[in-house]
Amino acid sequence: MTATLKCGTPGDFIIKVSVLNGHVEFTGLPDGFYGYSLGDDADADGVFVRWAFQNNRLQLSTDRLGLYPIYYLQHENQLMLSNSIELIRQHQPLTLDTEAVAIFFRLGFYLGQRTAFKGLCRPNGQLQVSVSAGGLELSISRPTQSQVDNSDFEQQYCDLMHHALQPLVGQTAALYMPLTGGKDSRHIFLSLHQAGLKPDCCYTVSVLAPHYNDDQQVAQQLCQRTALMHQALAAETKLISSEQRKNLLTNFETRDHSWATPVARYLDTRPAGIVLDGFGGDVLSQSSIVTPEMHSAYHAEDWERLVKLIARPNQYNNSWLTEAYQDFIIDERVLAEQLLAELKSFTGTVNPVAQFYFWNRSRRTIAISSIRFMTGRSLAYFPFMQQQLVDFLFSLPPALYFSGSFHSRVLQRLAGDLATVPFAASEQPGDTLSWWQWSRLVLAVSWELLNNRVIRPRLRIKGVLQALASITDRKQLVSFVHFYRKLSYLGQLVRYVD
Template sequence: MKPVFLQLSWGPDGVTAEGDHTYYHGNAIEQADGTRNGVYSEWSWDGDTLKVGTCRYGMSPLFYYCGDTEIFVSNSIPKLLELGAPNAWDDDAMAVFIRRQTFLGEDTPFKHIRATPPGARLTWKDGHMTLEGKAFAPKPQHLKRSAMIDGVIDLFAQAIARRLPQTDEFYLPLTGGKDSRHILLELNRQSALPKACVTASFPPPLTNQDREIAAQLAARVGVPHITLPPPPPGIADEQRKNIMTNFCTVEHGWAVPLVDFLKANTQASFDGLGLDVFFNTIWYSEHRARLYEESAFETLATDLLGDSEAAFSVIFTSETNRRFCRSRAIARLVKELKIHANCPHPVAAAQFWSRTRRTTSTFTFGMQNSIPTVHTPFLDLDLFDFVYGLPKSSLRESSMHVDVISNAYKNFSDIGYFVRKEHQTIDKKYLRKLSLDLVRNNSRHVTKPTVLNRKKTNYSLLKSFVTGDKLDLDWLQPNLLACLLQIEGHNHRLPRQ
């Protein structure tokens, strides 16, 4: 990802500007009624007024720091830090992040650096900033299930038709799941197949049944299938990913080889981002839905945050545990949960505006930022609004997305879906290399302040290195450790602290 920035400073002699005066990134489609359909972010500086905007989802956020007489805007948090934005931790945001592995709202790791909100309209002039933008509520849908399925089929076909590539020289990432399969089968129906499908491989101990199913799908539609190797052992790819995702997720490290392939070989691609949390909510349960209905927000937040406190007593210093404490996380999460209480499917809505928007999308619009066009048909205005308004009772009745695909593409219904296996093959080489890399990184900058308890963390990492035991390492949340160590290492190298 190429960092792009604009730095404005206001003083007695007017405004001085450094960086790019205009910026645009995304896949917006201009519609006949003047609306813009798709995901995008942009800014413009005309010498008098700065205007920053994002699409209604805010899926491709920009980041900004606004001081008394200056404002920095960029697609890169590391770039803002290099420009001199304050690097103090946001304690409330970090309290949630270490427990939920996602940021909420416009939070980032840093108190003074913010992400632009959904539908952002930021204006800065003569040292004064105004900002509008927030998550939008759906229009409830009251339909029979058959009408819902037909509606999704028709609206998805329309979404793909609006985004048909002008060439077949593009590659399509394909998994054994539902979203990329739906994209491939609709492209096939509209005679717009890719040059090839490409599937990433997970590192051990994760299984790769994905590759087998993807190969079957590609063969059935008649396009080549490419399988990529897993990332190498260690944290090198994890560190590259952290920069591309602006330190905002501990996920997606496995996808670095896929991103490298797409960057080198294609100008356009498709991504299934958007509706999986409504079709198949990852953390949905009847218990959580009932807590939402009863407005038991603190109980719901407590449930969602899980219990990693024992590990934190080892990983963090006592001061860090006080600052990033569980009570802060509960209070911040409660505030976010209340925003979505009146949605037809509040559990899924809360997940969409937090996890999907701030974590899942970092792969699509952070790691793939160098690809000129990444189409996201599930975020098409008409399709998204239709599904967003469906009641949870209909979406949870059975697997809505499987039913949609089976009804729309009957000749492919014999090809199964990926199901993660409980039994996994442990590769101690991967585990030990990861443990050793973390020890080495944790032992740097030993004279600098840190949120980590270096002694206890290194002891536990060395134990996992000796045993090669996956549970010993997983308990320490190695990807979170890698992210925190990298943030601190980055800050230690900056001239201004």
């Protein structure tokens, strides 16, 4: 039986609860449901947070993977929860967790439950909260890995994706399909085609030169062959302001995805609907980040080698920081200790390094962009995260995962007459900044550099001169901003807590 898709309230919330002398004091909406669920029971599938405050008792739970971004501050029997760090900051002054930020600066993601702010936690699994006159109970858990059927993995993958899309049958809300030249969106697209489900619109955003891809051309071919509407979106050109807006909306959890600003703008012009997001397919099926070398090092307990494979050197970025902000350079021993503690928490899983990246990187830095930034007024729906499918992927044998061809073979089964449509290759140059766009971006970059106090003064000037020198090759300004975004993130974060 197919579960019913239930969509929650859009927007942000904050709730506060405390227990004093046997009395529960609660502030906020007494009932809340954000995200989406597939069913009503306590173990419902989906990506959500929901709570109810009744009869002097609060019960709150999130989805089983903790995909829906929620944060909590706890002090003894007082608890504050929100999906927005900005709302939390309006109620409680925040200070930076410099060690956590330093790890983020090095790795590009936070570890475990840590965030950029002291005491503010992002649950690393399903959060369950119960508050009554007797006190406050908070627990966090992750699903145990199940055994996978060893027969015909490729067909199982096809069948499970088909099942994951069934809750969309009969939906009256508009369906939107972000379509690239990669495997994850292709998997969803082909499964929709097989099921007779037609998105109201597919869309693809371009990139800026010197970056290359032919995603738009590939997506247009797929849509032409299936008589679907395709919207090509120009690349974002206001790279500084879009980066800063993205940081705020994603609660400073990612340094990526500001390129998706045109997508959010486009979806804001369309009727609110459901966005079919390919989150999780890559890291759990056929990742370019998780390598066989990492897997071998983990099982050989060669921890020094594994840390080196995960934490690449970052000396050039470090050299830009002023003496006052050297705390944002993580000590190598501390980094190794923190990394190993988190890596070893996945001992006993089928593919521990893939699990490490899923729970710490993908779940924290990628899913949040889909939920809070990329979808405009619409709701992100994650087919790869439906319970049976994600449990299957969690248990995928390493030999298949590291084969480099498993997901491709699955797509060959699904493709039918669309098998001749290629995947993207890095052949098509991205959009080029116009002179007006370049001039505007140079001014924004220069202003940002000169006011970024985490950077050494002489390097601020050097950065401005480097930006101005791109007048002879506008692509170089895009490359510089791509490098600079890590330093821009730190500067914005420091200003945020002033």
